[in-house]
Amino acid sequence: MSPKIEKKDKILDAAExxxxxxxxxxxxxxxxxxxxxxxxxxxxxxxxxxxxxxxAVFQRRAGELNRTRLEALQKVQAEAGKSGPTIEKIIEAFLLPLEIAQESPDPGWKNYLALIAYVNNSAVWGEKLMSSTFDALVLEFLAAIKKAMPDADEEKIYWCYHNLSGALTLTLAQTGRIDRLSNNKCHSSDFQTAYGIMIPFVAAGFKEACKG
Amino acid sequence: MSPKIEKKDKILDAAExxxxxxxxxxxxxxxxxxxxxxxxxxxxxxxxxxxxxxxAVFQRRAGELNRTRLEALQKVQAEAGKSGPTIEKIIEAFLLPLEIAQESPDPGWKNYLALIAYVNNSAVWGEKLMSSTFDALVLEFLAAIKKAMPDADEEKIYWCYHNLSGALTLTLAQTGRIDRLSNNKCHSSDFQTAYGIMIPFVAAGFKEACKG
DNA sequence: GTCTATACCGTGATAGAC
DNA sequence: GTCTATCACGGTATAGAC
Structure with missing residues (x-):
């Protein structure tokens, strides 16, 4: 019983x-x-x-990713009870499954999430793949956010999500630009720091920009 | 004297x-x-x-863009006097020149800024073009932000800028995803709304995430 | 059913003739 | 400035080996 990886999977790994x-x-x-x-x-x-x-590459890990994130959302919802979770908790549930995937022993996940960054920033691919694969999940999160901010304007919530999505996407893309900009004080590969800052950043952004 | 556009420029426009x-x-x-x-x-x-x-396409408009944004920064600095401008004003100076360019009668600007989105999200191109062309300007803005938040940790400021850069990039990319996600309540092409929300969003994010 | 060798034919970047 | 030739590369189909 060798740890044989199917050639089919090797092709997907390489393509990814x-x-x-x-x-x-x-x-x-x-x-x-x-x-x-x-x-x-x-x-x-x-x-x-x-x-x-x-x-095939794009779909291979999409199901698992959607499932993990949905479970994370349901977990914070269960913990919060009837009043519902805070914005911070919701954002955290949205982001932490990605950090875990990026730090997994399977390096394919890091590549996969970089591929998502490529697709999400492309007007050509976005429609074909991004919306159809991930928008159902995103709408679950947005529903939770609406519940946590009942007075917020719906349109503003979409735009705030757009800002979150962009910040996240640049993190997934692993471009190394922050390394150069910061003269190597920060590193694109330092996901823990990235998400640790992104969560309060985005939560505060939602709260402030959705006012009124 | 016809309003003749040089073939050389037509090539750059098409390539852009x-x-x-x-x-x-x-x-x-x-x-x-x-x-x-x-x-x-x-x-x-x-x-x-x-x-x-x-x-050539990438460099054609870079100088003008850097100049306009630097002028916008200097303007808010002059208005603020010795204490320096607020985060909000600095972010505004960073973003509004882009909105003006995107709404200019020359449609090439919109394409150019979408090209920047492409380059900024690419690990391949980022190093070669993005950092060398724009980081000097970005560091001017970051210096102004440091002055406005003297207690903030420097590393956190870079990461907050990273979040800003990502949100901005996704806006420049014009992917149409927010249109589909919001069931056409929001539009990728509605820059005024996009920046109107991005400015308070990002300013609040900086303030919150750089605490401590 | 899985995999390999190879051939086909269009397309593309580039150089050199004019 | 323009036209054309060259030559490599790329997607895909097919024939057949294991």
Missing amino acids: ALFAYHGYDGVTMRKIASEAGVDLALAGYHFGKKMDVFE | ALFAYHGYDGVTMRKIASEAGVDLALAGYHFGKKMDVFE
Whole structure:
């Protein structure tokens, strides 16, 4: 019983890493195959066209991610009881499953979340993949936020979520820019610090910007 | 004297729009030339290789953008006098020049800022272009923020800027996701609302997250 | 059913002739 | 400035090995 990884999974792993870093058009089927150590035609055999490989990569971890985040939301809701959780707790439930994934021993998660950053910032891909895969979950979180801020204007809540989504996305993208900007005092790879600051930052932003 | 636009500029305009939407690898020299209505070889004649076209597009408006934003910062500093401007005013000076550019009659600005979103979210391009072109200006703003929050931890200020940068980037990217998420109550193209909410959101975030 | 070798044919960047 | 040739690369299909 060897710890054999299916070639099919190796293809997805390689494609995940490459797409995350180079984007769809910056990757070739040949690079994916060679990185995965398999024959060029095998990706086509398993998945079909290049676009199908991309979608297979995108969908592979989406279900688990949605489930984990929903559970985190339900947990803080159960703990809070009838009055419902605070904004801080809701934001935390939204973000911490990502931190856990990024720090998991499977490095594929880090690549996957960087891929999400790529998709979320792209007008081309956003519609096709991002909204259909994640918006149902996001609406659950927004419903919780509305309950925690009953006087807030709905439109403002969407825009505040947009700000959260952007801050998160840049974190997922792992660009290294903060390293250079801060003269190496901060590091893109330091997720713990990133989320530790993002949570109070975003919670305060929601509270202030949704006033009135 | 016709209002003749140089072919050279037409090439940059076409490349700007295409790169912003499709990314570097999603664009071909042929598409740029055909969109610009010029011969394929002309782009090479003027700019050299494809990569050089990309950099020419990126640099074309960078100087003006940096100048406008610096002037906006200096203006609020002059108005505030010795005590220095508030966080809100500094963030406003950082963002409003972008809103003005996006709403300018030259549609190229909107494309250019979407291109910046593409570059800023990419680990590949970030280092090569983003930091070298814009970090000097960003450090001016961060110095002003440090002065407005003398007790804040420096590292936290960088991370707060990271959050601002992400929220801004997603706005520049014009993905249309907020339209779908909000069931068309909000629109990616509604910059006025976007910045109107982003400014108090981010200012409150800085104040809260930099405490202690 | 899984995988490999290879061929096809279009497309693309670039250089050099004009 | 423009036209065209070159030559590499890329997506995909197919034939057949294990």
